[in-house]
Amino acid sequence: MKVLVAVKRVIDYNVKIRVKADNTGVETANVKMSMNPFDEIAVEEALRMKEKGLATEVIAFSAGPVQCQETIRTALAMGADRGVLVQTDAELQPLAVAKLLKAVVDKEQPGLVIVGKQAIDDDSNQTGQMLAALLGWSQGTFANKLNFADGWAEVKREVDGGLENIKIKLPAVITTDLRLCEPRYASLPNIMKAKKKPIEVLAPDALGVDVAPRIKTLKVEEPPKRKAGIKVKTVAELVDKLRNEAGVI
Amino acid sequence: MAILVVAAHDGKTVRANVANAVAAASQMGSDVHVLVAGSNAGDAAKSAAAIQGVAKVLQAEDAAYGNWLAEDIAPLVVKLAPNYSHIVMAADSVGKNIAPRVAALLDVAQVSEAIQVVSPDTFVRPIYAGNAMATVQSSDKIKVVTIRPTNFKAVVGSGSAAIEQIGGTGGSGLSSFVGAELSKSERPELTSAKIVISGGRGLASGENFKMLEKLADVMGAGLGASRAAVDAGYVPNDYQVGQTGKVVAPDLYIAIGISGAIQHLAGMKDSKTIVAINKDEEAPIFQVADYGIVGDLFQIVPELTAAVEKK
Secondary structure, three states, rough: OEEEOOOEEEEEEOOOOEOOOOOOOOOOOOOOOOOOOHHHHHHHHHHHHOOOOOOOOOOEEEEEOOOOEEEEEHHHHHOEEEEEEEEEOOOOHHHHHHHHHHHHHHHHHOOEEEOOOOOOOOOOOOOHHHHHHOOOOOOEEEEEEEEHHHHEEEEEEEEOOOEEEEEEEOOOOEEEOOOOOOOOOOOHHHHHHHOOOOEEOOOOOOOOOOOOEEEEEEEEOOOOOOOOOOOOOHHHHHHHHHHHHHOOO | EEEEEEEOEEOOOOOOOHHHHHHHHOOOOOOOEEEEEEEEOOOHOOOOOOOOOOOOOEEEHHHOOOOHHHHHHHHHHHHHHEEEEEEEEOOOOOHHHHHHHHHHHHOEEEEEOEEEEOOOOOOEEEEEHEEEEEEEEEEEOOOOEEEHHHHHHOOEEEEOOOEEEOOOOOOOOOEEEEEEEEOOOOOOOHHHHOOEEEEEEHOOOOOOHHHHHHHHHHHHHHHHEOHHHHHHOOHHHHEEOOOOOOOOOOOEEEEEEEOOOHHHOOOOOOOOEEEEEEOOOHHHHHHHEEEEEEHHHHHHHHHHHHHHHHH
16 A cells, blocks of 8 residues: 655754744744654654555655755655655645645545654644544554554554554554654665655645635744752752742642 | 533543643633543543533443544534534543544634633644744634643532433444553652652663652652653653653652753643752753752662651
């Protein structure tokens, strides 16, 4: 089966973000951008499926401005076969991305879609579940381990109290948690090879999807800062402070 | 219009965070209903009816609802949704799994992890791991909102709402529950514990976490960990405190051998009092700690345990 993975271009996780002075958002000009770390895990899992003979082809999807091609190239350098970019400069919210993904799924007919459980910019944790809903497919969210047998996927999920095992019917949408697998680095020869792999560019209109945002961001602010407290020298002093100053023990 | 809180439960009682969700819902409107779906969910429905601020409990019985599969619960919520202005869930692993499926089926957007209700259509939510706060306004007719439980204090008191039985929607056949591997612990649950003790990479092994267990038991604390400690295999995934793990806001948070990566701070910086124990005096954790001790945790932790035990 074909496996579709979605990759989002986000501010690199090592960058300390800055809120814009006019409170309209976060500064993205001249900031290092990378693939969302949870999506790297999605790409890796799809590649491992292909190496085990479970997947025939791995397609990397992204949506957003032209620079998202670089994010798709990263997935291609890791080993994905080809890319699909829905190119738009419009602000894309999770519901819109899920609709774009659905349109591409209808066209490509993959047997499985793997996406990161959340993007580290908006922290929404929605797109995979929304896609599954729109397709009428099953969903295996926060996946820690995957197995496949007889048209079903066994998904070990990371949940509040520990782990949970469910069986879901294929086709399905999987969202990745941190411990599903460790993403590989792209080797130099593979980076070179990736330059020749095809990326199809589509427009939201051509897919018949209205991407207009439903949620308006009124303002973005710095969080209230916590002040550093004091350093104590001894455990006795710490216990005294906790008991008599903070009153928490 | 009324507001529907969708409650997760263990068959006997609804989760503690349902009271927080009810408190948040009460700020969006006045008529708060709670949906308790399950198989044999009578006791859980009664526990929901006893939460202060609940006007009505809807109990939906169906064999398919036993294990909280999103494919089976979402259609039930969607069926009820036209009667409500808001659908509210706690942003735990159940809410995060189900709410977006409901929202997409209703063709509405979702507001994830709201930490403040500004007005019925406007919410504050953290983005970039809590390094920025966004005020967002939803234009959808039905608003699907998940709320961060630690930011909404449960209303004190108890209620006696009526429980109405409603029909189920059956199973989808798309998924089935196989089993759970839940961590067994006598300690308080992380997200509701008054004191949380967390260990990081500095512990150097899973074996060394025993030392923290002892301290936790002496203090009646919940036990957590940084992502680094979970990734290193010292403790199971459900210990993880941080942006992608659990968000906690206890009265006292003690970070032991944790450097304080941004993504960890996102999960604990709303704690009332923070203590950091770390050998590196430059560790970022000290920038948010009320009290810090620079030193060897292998000496300090047993000393602290003894001091607290002695009283």
